[in-house]
Amino acid sequence: MRIGLIGCGTVGSSLVSLLRDEGDLLADRLGEQIEIARIAVRDLERERDAVIDRALLTASWQEVVSDPEIEMIVELMGDVPDALETIQSALAAGKSVVSANKAVLSRHLAELEEQARLVERDIFFEAAVAGGVPLIRALRISLFGERLSRIVGIVNGTTNFVLTRMQEDGVEFEEALSKARELGYAEADPTSDLDGSDAAAKAAIMASLAFGRKVTAANVRRTGIEGISASDFLFARRNGWTIKLLAVAEHYGTAAGSTLNVEVFPALVPSSHPLAGVRDSFNAVFVEGNAVGELMFFGPGAGGMPTASAVLGDVIEAAHNLRTATRARVVIQEKASFVPTEAIFARFSISMEVLDEPGVLARVSEVFGSFEISIARMEQLEVEDGVARLVFLTHQTALHAIDRASAELEKLEVVVRLHRSFRVFA
Numbered sequence: 001m002r003i004g005l006i007g008c009g010t011v012g013s014s015l016v017s018l019l020r021d022e023g024d025l026l027a028d029r030l031g032e033q034i035e036i037a038r039i040a041v042r043d044l045e046r047e048r049d050a051v052i053d054r055a056l057l058t059a060s061w062q063e064v065v066s067d068p069e070i071e072m073i074v075e076l077m078g079d080v081p082d083a084l085e086t087i088q089s090a091l092a093a094g095k096s097v098v099s100a101n102k103a104v105l106s107r108h109l110a111e112l113e114e115q116a117r118l119v120e121r122d123i124f125f126e127a128a129v130a131g132g133v134p135l136i137r138a139l140r141i142s143l144f145g146e147r148l149s150r151i152v153g154i155v156n157g158t159t160n161f162v163l164t165r166m167q168e169d170g171v172e173f174e175e176a177l178s179k180a181r182e183l184g185y186a187e188a189d190p191t192s193d194l195d196g197s198d199a200a201a202k203a204a205i206m207a208s209l210a211f212g213r214k215v216t217a218a219n220v221r222r223t224g225i226e227g228i229s230a231s232d233f234l235f236a237r238r239n240g241w242t243i244k245l246l247a248v249a250e251h252y253g254t255a256a257g258s259t260l261n262v263e264v265f266p267a268l269v270p271s272s273h274p275l276a277g278v279r280d281s282f283n284a285v286f287v288e289g290n291a292v293g294e295l296m297f298f299g300p301g302a303g304g305m306p307t308a309s310a311v312l313g314d315v316i317e318a319a320h321n322l323r324t325a326t327r328a329r330v331v332i333q334e335k336a337s338f339v340p341t342e343a344i345f346a347r348f349s350i351s352m353e354v355l356d357e358p359g360v361l362a363r364v365s366e367v368f369g370s371f372e373i374s375i376a377r378m379e380q381l382e383v384e385d386g387v388a389r390l391v392f393l394t395h396q397t398a399l400h401a402i403d404r405a406s407a408e409l410e411k412l413e414v415v416v417r418l419h420r421s422f423r424v425f426a
């Protein structure tokens, strides 16, 4: 089977190596050789790994997509302007598509799947979520009959590395981020990792598959990890928690239909929970289902070879389907309704630096009271230069009440600095 590769960077060149090393084994299992027939890149002059046959290179993805001998397109170009058009053109030309493009898929998955259905081809994207961890196929096939209630993932390796270093080394955010950059876990511009948008894209894809409803990145409420301090970890540890950036997709079934909540936020996770033990750049996704109970998928969420392994699994399934004139069943219905912010309840920790003087607690409590926020516990962390650090732990409270109370607390002259609030994951 001749396939066309569009993009040959970290993942693309690993895929070429993998096919070179495992090609005979695959041919034996599949009954057919998989051959990379053309490779499109942006810059023909760029130096490349010796495994890449330069004679296959072209700077025109259109040339690869329109080649009648090529039956499948593997799109590994990333979130560039041409990526969506590349996938659409490949499907329009009757080719199956394998993509790792979480950015494009988190915006256009439902329409691309519909286009694939109409031309009776596949679009597979195992590598778009959690790199080498085989989650998408599990959601699409193994768990198809499950009534899933919740999926909670650590799906961004950069932020998990930063948070792990803060927790284990007791360092501040900037120092942990420099370490991540030094070791290649963070890109030069890590904005989309730190602000939660990368995790939100993955949450949208997971939710679409798990609940069979159209969810795009725009439907995902998100908060990133900026502003988390070493002292937040001290408080967390003292109370038996750690801090993790979670991508959460929940399904509430009602007689009238189903409602979804899809969010990304840093949370206080009990140290005893399996997700708390996911360290450094690893990814994990915790799935809760009606019949199956709790499952956890764990592994390397990025890196050339692990990601290429996920891509290769897709290539093999797509190749098998092409030869047997079949296609995968993916159901993504058009309409999804989402839980409004007012209906999201959790326990929160709210932390602030206040003047260490009489009457301050009463002023703060008054604000909590006016938003019907009930405090379960309060802790004073330290007093320095007349400023005390307080942390409040609430009972179940509406998210929007926390947001509104935080805005009011910031206005109080006795509050020197309001720190981030965290949801307690339960």
Ligand SMILES: NC(=O)c1ccc[n+]([C@@H]2O[C@H](COP(=O)([O-])OP(=O)(O)OC[C@H]3O[C@@H](n4cnc5c(N)ncnc54)[C@H](OP(=O)(O)O)[C@@H]3O)[C@@H](O)[C@H]2O)c1
Pocket (backbone or CB within 6 Å): 006, 007, 008, 009, 010, 011, 012, 040, 041, 042, 043, 044, 046, 059, 061, 075, 076, 077, 078, 079, 080, 082, 100, 101, 102, 103, 127, 128, 131, 301, 302, 303, 304, 307
């Ligand atoms: N890296 C990971 O660990 C990882 C993990 C999970 C998912 N992914 C996903 O996998 C995909 C590929 O990631 P990567 O890390 O391999 O990216 P990368 O190293 O930046 O490689 C991108 C490749 O696309 C080519 N390209 C860009 N624009 C093009 C265009 N208009 N026409 C033809 N080729 C074009 C580039 O050409 P040049 O070589 O000439 O620049 C390069 O070969 C992305 O969607 C990413 O989100 C990556």
